[in-house]
Amino acid sequence: MIPWTVLDTAALPDGSGDLRLKQRGSEFSIMLGSNELMNSRLSGSEEALAKLVCERLVQRAQPSILIGGLGMGFTLRAALANLPPDAHVEVAELIPAVVAWARGPMTAVFAGCLDDPRVQLTVADVASVIATGKGGYDAILLDVDNGPEGLTIAGNDSLYAAEGLAAAKAALRPGGILAVWSSGPDHGFTRRLRNAGFATEEVTARARRTGGGARHVIWLAARR
Numbered sequence: 001m002i003p004w005t006v007l008d009t010a011a012l013p014d015g016s017g018d019l020r021l022k023q024r025g026s027e028f029s030i031m032l033g034s035n036e037l038m039n040s041r042l043s044g045s046e047e048a049l050a051k052l053v054c055e056r057l058v059q060r061a062q063p064s065i066l067i068g069g070l071g072m073g074f075t076l077r078a079a080l081a082n083l084p085p086d087a088h089v090e091v092a093e094l095i096p097a098v099v100a101w102a103r104g105p106m107t108a109v110f111a112g113c114l115d116d117p118r119v120q121l122t123v124a125d126v127a128s129v130i131a132t133g134k135g136g137y138d139a140i141l142l143d144v145d146n147g148p149e150g151l152t153i154a155g156n157d158s159l160y161a162a163e164g165l166a167a168a169k170a171a172l173r174p175g176g177i178l179a180v181w182s183s184g185p186d187h188g189f190t191r192r193l194r195n196a197g198f199a200t201e202e203v204t205a206r207a208r209r210t211g212g213g214a215r216h217v218i219w220l221a222a223r224r
């Protein structure tokens with residue numbers, strides 16, 4: 001078996017650890033400690049995150065969406081494939097090295113999606129982008145942690161707490177959707193979404209495009 005090679009590391013902004021980009025043949029992995037945050041062979045649920053949202057935006061003219069977390073671009077590519085030519089897609093990525101990896105060793109994985117004229121890439125904390133987005137988005141898609149808690153950086157906890165959900169609601173247009181990806185269920189988060197005034201549904205998606213792999217959870221929360 002081909003061994004893994006560490007291509008690069010990037011310190012988290014809060015100093016709590018390092019991300020590691022690894023490669024084995026044509027396969028890539030991004031690790032945080034012993035946790036694999038993403039793998040280039042497992043894109044099914046990230047693509048589902050975008051597709052499920054885009055299905056709910058088909059009646060909207062010039063839809064504007066915000067994606068929190070660039071990752072390996074799977075959510076972005078699926079969004080672009082399912083949005084009209086007049087859409088606007090802003091991607092907020094906290095860690096500059098992740099952008100460099102996208103334009104460097106993982107260029108083939110991204111398949112040119114960062115050059116799509118509909119895309120605006122912002123190197124910033126998605127929470128800050130949400131806070132300034134007052135009523136500007138038809139959808140906000142969050143895939144910055146392995147679930148509704150601050151895994152990547154502890155400060156992300158606020159995204160999923162009452163204050164963060166209130167900010168997301170304020171940044172959405174009426175009927176807009178907050179979509180959150182998770183590696184597993186979290187009934188407490190479902191309650192927080194509903195308490196924040198979102199009409200909420202949970203959808204299960206498989207990790208692999210073919211339908212196999214782990215079962216992940218996507219919350220689709222519409223602003224009432």
